[in-house]
Amino acid sequence: MxxxxxxxxxxxxxxxxxxxxxxxxxxxxxxxxxxxxxxxxxxxxxxxxxxxxxxxxxxxxxxxxxxxxxxxxxxxxxxxxxxxxxxxxxxxxxxxxxxxxxxxxxxxxxxxxxxxxxxxxxxxxxxxxxxxxxxxxxxxxxxxxxxxESVLIVRDVLLIAYPLLVGALAGLAWHVVGWALAPVEVLRQGAEDISAGQVGRLPVPEGDDEVHRLGLTLNRMLGRLDAARQRQRDFVADAAHELRSPIASLRTQLDVAEHIGEPASIPDLAVEVDRLSRLVDDLLLLARAEEGDPRLRRREPVELTALLRDVVPAGARVPVTVVPGDPQWTIGDPVALRQVIDNLVTNAVRHAASRVTVAAGRSADRVVVTITDDGPGIPPGDRDRVFDRFTRLDDARARDSGGAGLGLAIVRELVRLHSGTITLGDAAPGLRVAVAFQPRPEPEPD
CATH class of the missing domain: 3.30.450 (Beta-Lactamase)
Structure with missing residues (x-):
């Protein structure tokens, strides 16, 4: 064939x-x-x-x-x-x-x-x-x-007429199929004209048929690819910008030490190296989360109240209180869930004025973890933007206090991998973060 x-x-x-x-x-x-x-x-x-x-x-x-x-x-x-x-x-x-x-x-x-x-x-x-x-x-x-004789006449007529009929219908079908496939050729030519540097869109034929819907679907796919390409370019640009600062600081300290003939300050260099290491670790974790790394898809029962008590830091800048409550079970990757809570608690401690409160409870058919601080909060117009990579609001732009702007982006991706949701609300004063997961019955004791 x-x-x-x-x-x-x-x-x-x-x-x-x-x-x-x-x-x-x-x-x-x-x-x-x-x-x-x-x-x-x-x-x-x-x-x-x-x-x-x-x-x-x-x-x-x-x-x-x-x-x-x-x-x-x-x-x-x-x-x-x-x-x-x-x-x-x-x-x-x-x-x-x-x-x-x-x-x-x-x-x-x-x-x-x-x-x-x-x-x-x-x-x-x-x-x-x-x-x-x-x-x-x-x-x-x-x-x-x-x-x-009658049968032979009919047979002879059919032997002559049928090939002519098949040929005529094949010729007609050739033109009809060519007309029907013309929109597909338009889509193909449009795809041929799309370059790697400019995604563009395909010309969608008029009508409400399968080819029209195919064109719309392909354009939506191209839109997603374009958005992903733009996010990748922004990610690379932001990562390069964030990495430039600690590297420049390290280079400056080494140049000064070489100029004055004294060894560089080991503590200062260690701080910059730790900062650079944390930034690289966050970038790698975010990339793994966005790609759906199987290592982040491990599923086992996790008790959230105990996890909160385990994650909450003992010597934080402000007191962090875990509200007592019944055990709340979900299923997921313990390391990833620990990372989610740790990032949210760290962010709350960074912006809190005097206290942070964390709790785990049930709401309808979901298990909800809440982290509440009494800081300045986040304006409603910025509550979606803060989950973007390298995003810092005006009161947290200093890198020394505000971090690299990757914590909430990592939280959003890890919560998405666990089929959960995260919402930001007012705590009057402060910010209330609610993370909802699928509940799971308490495991039977062995």
Missing amino acids: TWFRRLTLRGRLILIGSVGLAVGLLLGGLLLVTVLRFVLIRAVDDGARGTAADIASLISAKVLADPIPTAGTQYIQVLDQQDRIRAASVGADRLRPVLHGDELARARAGRVIVVPANRIGLTGELRVVVAQSGGETVLVAAPDRDVQ
């Missing part, structure tokens, strides 16, 4: 359609010829039976003429009880019956006997029927030559 795969889609459709049409017409033609022959043969037999019945009626009324008048090409003989010919139609043999002894016996049983037509000097076949009246037998033979 290599040759078939080399054909264009248009050529394949036309070939399949033409072959299917030809096979269908062939089967239809065979059925037509068969039915036509059956109907014509039945008409010949019915005509012969009608003539035999009429002759039998004349015999019963004793008004049978000799020679017997006939209509058409029927061949009639009347036999007496000794199977001798008593009367016949014009041109019929008056010495020998058209049927032999065994054939005559079967005909009297009601069967139609088919014999060669050369018995009466014709070509083809004879169809002979029998009727009886008062011990006499009426033989009516009808040649099927007209039937065969």
